[in-house]
Amino acid sequence: MQQRAPIEEQIDLPFVESLRISFQSLKIRFGRSIITTAGITLGIAFLVSVWTNNEIGLALQESGRQSTINTFEDTTETGISTKDIWLIIMSLIVCVVGIANSMLMAVTERFREIGTMKCLGALDGFVVRLFLLESGFQGFSGALIGALIGTLGAVLLGLKDYGLDLFFYFPLLPAQPEDGTMRLGVIVIILLGCILGMILAVIGSSFPAWRAAKLPPAEAMRTEV
Amino acid sequence: MADIVVKTEDVVKEYRMGSNILRALDGINIEIERGEYISLMGPSGSGKSTLFNMIGALDQPTEGQVYIDGQNMSQLSQRQIAAFRCHRVGYIFQSYNLLPVRSAHGNVTLPLIFAGMPEKQRNERAEKLLDMVGLGDRMYHLPDELSGGQCQRVAIARALANDPSIILADEPTANLDTITGREIIDLIKRLNREQGVTVISATHDLKMLDVSDRIVDIRDGLVERVRNRDEIEIEVGDVGGEHDGDAGAHD
Ligand SMILES: Nc1ncnc2c1ncn2[C@@H]1O[C@H](COP(=O)(O)OP(=O)(O)OP(=O)(O)O)[C@@H](O)[C@H]1O
Ligand SMILES: [Mg+2]
Numbered sequence: 170m171q172q173r174a175p176i177e178e179q180i181d182l183p184f185v186e187s188l189r190i191s192f193q194s195l196k197i198r199f200g201r202s203i204i205t206t207a208g209i210t211l212g213i214a215f216l217v218s219v220w221t222n223n224e225i226g227l228a229l230q231e232s233g234r235q236s237t238i239n240t241f242e243d244t245t246e247t248g249i250s251t252k253d254i255w256l257i258i259m260s261l262i263v264c265v266v267g268i269a270n271s272m273l274m275a276v277t278e279r280f281r282e283i284g285t286m287k288c289l290g291a292l293d294g295f296v297v298r299l300f301l302l303e304s305g306f307q308g309f310s311g312a313l314i315g316a317l318i319g320t321l322g323a324v325l326l327g328l329k330d331y332g333l334d335l336f337f338y339f340p341l342l343p344a345q346p347e348d349g350t351m352r353l354g355v356i357v358i359i360l361l362g363c364i365l366g367m368i369l370a371v372i373g374s375s376f377p378a379w380r381a382a383k384l385p386p387a388e389a390m391r392t393e394v
Numbered sequence: 395m396a397d398i399v400v401k402t403e404d405v406v407k408e409y410r411m412g413s414n415i416l417r418a419l420d421g422i423n424i425e426i427e428r429g430e431y432i433s434l435m436g437p438s439g440s441g442k443s444t445l446f447n448m449i450g451a452l453d454q455p456t457e458g459q460v461y462i463d464g465q466n467m468s469q470l471s472q473r474q475i476a477a478f479r480c481h482r483v484g485y486i487f488q489s490y491n492l493l494p495v496r497s498a499h500g501n502v503t504l505p506l507i508f509a510g511m512p513e514k515q516r517n518e519r520a521e522k523l524l525d526m527v528g529l530g531d532r533m534y535h536l537p538d539e540l541s542g543g544q545c546q547r548v549a550i551a552r553a554l555a556n557d558p559s560i561i562l563a564d565e566p567t568a569n570l571d572t573i574t575g576r577e578i579i580d581l582i583k584r585l586n587r588e589q590g591v592t593v594i595s596a597t598h599d600l601k602m603l604d605v606s607d608r609i610v611d612i613r614d615g616l617v618e619r620v621r622n623r624d625e626i627e628i629e630v631g632d633v634g635g636e637h638d639g640d641a642g643a644h645d
Contacts, residue, residue, distance in 0.1 A: 176465055179476035180510050190507075197495040197536070285491045288452065289552070290480020290508035292473065386479075387453035390491065 179292055187295065191302040201275070202307060208271030209311030209366050210318065212264035217319030217362040218326075219260040221355050223253045225327040228340035228352065265369060272304060272373030276381065277392070283381045284389030296382040297375055304374030305367060312366020316359040398464075399559060399592050400426040400449055405458035407444050407615075418444040420615035421458070426594060428559070431586045431605060434596040436612035442596035443564050445612065449594060450483050450562045451475050463559070480508050484553025484591075486563040486582075490545040492537040498524060498548045499533040505555040523551040527581060543574035550581060554591075561585065563595040567602070576601055 195202045283296050327335040343354040353361070381389050407419040418441045426432055434442045447453040448460055451467055460467045462482065470478065485491075492501050499520050506516035524533050527547040537545055546566060553561055563582060567575030583605040586593045595602060603609065611618040 176463075176470060176474045176482070177477050178471070178473040179480060179508070182507065182510075186507055193500075194495045281491065282493055282495075285493060286504070287476070288450075288479055288485050288491070289505040290476050290556075292476050295508075385447075385453040387447040390452075390487075 179290060181292070182295055187298050187302060191299050191306075194299070195303055195306065201278075205271050205275045206307045206311040206314075209268050209308055209370050210315035212267040212369075213312045213315030213362045213366040214319040214322065216257075216260045216264040216365070217316045217358055218322040219256050219319075220358050220362075221320050221323035222326055223257065224340045224352060224355060224358065225323060225331075225335065226253075228338050228344075229327075229331050229334065232334075232338040264365070268308075268366065268369040269373040272370055273377055276300065276374055276377040280381050280389050280392040283378065284384070284386040284392075287382070287386040287389065293379070293382040297379045300374045300378035301371060304370045307374075308367035308370025309363065311370065312363045315366060316362035319362065320355060320359060396425075397428040398425050399428045399430075399462065400424070400594065401461040402445075402448065403459040403461070405445070405448055405455045405460060407441075407448060407453070408456045418615055419448070419455070422448075422612075422615070422617055424610060424617060424620075426592060428592055429586070429590045431583065431593045431607045432595070433602050433606040433609045434594065434612055435598070435609055436618070438598075440612045441615040442612055444615075446562055446564045446594070446596050449560075450485060451478055452485075476508075480505055481556045482558055482560060484550075484555070484558040484561045486546070486549050486553050486561065486566045488565040488568045490537070490542070490549045490569075492545055492548055492552075494537055497534045497536055498529055498540065498544075498551075501537070501548055502552045502555055505552060509556050519555065520551070523554055524548070527551045541574075542570050543578065546570065546574075546578050547581070550578070550585075554585065559592060561591050561593045561595075563593065563597075565596055565598065567597070567599050572601075575599060579605055 286296060287293075324335070340352055340354050341356055343357055344352040381392075402422050402424050405419055405422040406417065409416045409418055420441075422441075422445060434445060436442055444453075448455050449462075451460075451462075451470075454468070462478070467475075467478075479485075492498075493504065496504065499517075502520040502523055503516050506519060511519070521530075521533065524530060524547075527550050529544060529547050529551070532540060532544060537548070540548065546569075549566075561582065566582065567578050570578060579599075579601055582593055582595070585591050586605075595606075607623050609621045611621070
């Protein structure tokens with residue numbers, strides 16, 4: 170049955186096989202996938218709502234409307250208050266840390282699985298590709314939902330502050346007011362949120378997966394969570 | 395002339411933990427012939443699993459060489475090692491190590507996917523293998539929905555997927571009750587006898603003694619002694635007599 174043929178080289182798998190395996194994994198782990206995805210959604214929703222809220226404030230402020238509640242006491246030259254800058258930076262940090270953490274947890278739980286796949290003949294690159302695909306999909310869907318939720322939140326807040334005027338001056342598209350500053354507009358913010366969420370998810374997942382794939386399988390399989 | 399399938403040369407494995415170095419294997423030399431059923435025995439911590447990992451290319455020795463089919467394992471490329479794990483060895487673990495997201499059938503097809511087998515063919519092969527281990531009616535269950543013994547059968551079917559020349563089994567019966575353990579051992583032994591697969595099994599399990607061609611006793615990372623089948627048979631009689639009497643009834 171066995172001959173002493175020299176040991177051959179392992180072949181690369183067709184892309185569809187990776188795609189199929191990763192989607193099946195997401196599907197069967199649906200509950201767990203949802204929790205991980207929810208981590209991404211939350212982070213992006215928070216960031217996008219703060220950011221959009223800020224844009225709305227600026228747009229209406231430029232239009233001459235004043236918030237019925239907010240007063241812009243410490244407004245800087247460009248119209249963004251230092252408080253708002255802080256808020257955006259903080260939400261960005263929360264978003265990065267939250268997503269990285271939730272991806273890292275999800276991968277660490279699967280070290281054993283990574284070791285097992287290598288026992289069965291998986292190449293390191295295949296393992297990484299699997300995690301790239303899974304996290305890319307989770308990142309995109311999670312971030313898109315998050316961005317939409319965040320925008321909705323900001324719109325509701327805006328409605329409360331400015332009433333229906335909000336819709337006349339809604340900063341949907343990028344704009345460049347007279348003061349020379351740049352307004353991104355809500356659409357661009359949503360887009361940036363999606364891209365950021367996806368990138369964070371993919372890095373947060375593939376990097377630990379790559380590290381685990383490089384380990385000898387015996388070590389990867391020893392890891393208990 | 396003996397056909398040597400596995401040969402280790404002064405294999406040493408050290409684990410570094412902080413400033414401590416633990417020498418788990420202290421120069422192991424063994425030769426295993428094609429078609430043999432070998433049991434590695436020894437107390438907990440003696441280095442059985444470590445040796446198992448070295449022979450199966452699941453980890454690298456600190457010193458020394460492992461030859462499989464005459465090939466020095468340290469000289470293989472990453473791709474060759476992956477192909478080696480895929481085609482030449484079937485692994486069976488104490489804790490089954492099934493992929494939790496794949497059904498019994500999905501677990502058995504995975505090494506076939508890695509080997510590049512077309513879909514229709516691999517589905518048929520997986521069905522055939524699962525039938526052979528007696529799981530024909532449970533093929534599409536997830537590991538969670540199977541008993542320990544059934545999981546181990548899936549693991550055996552998976553290990554056989556690409557027709558390996560070596561089965562490596564690390565305490566395959568440790569998590570199973572006596573009867574189920576016996577069934578698993580009989581199954582592995584049958585594969586050994588009927589298909590000529592070389593079986594290397596680490597074990598505490600005395601039930602494994604009477605199916606072994608040779609027993610390698612490992613102690614403190616060294617081969618303490620190697621016993622042959624004829625020496626074993628006498629001892630198995632004793633062991634059976636001590637425990638329950640039924641195994642020793644045939645003298
Ligand atoms: N990854 C590791 N890091 C550090 N020490 C290790 C590692 N793996 C094994 N050891 C140590 O090496 C020694 C041999 O371990 P090994 O797992 O090979 O024993 P074993 O004979 O399989 O025992 P058991 O019968 O309990 O499975 C033990 O002292 C163990 O603590
Ligand atoms: Mg062990």
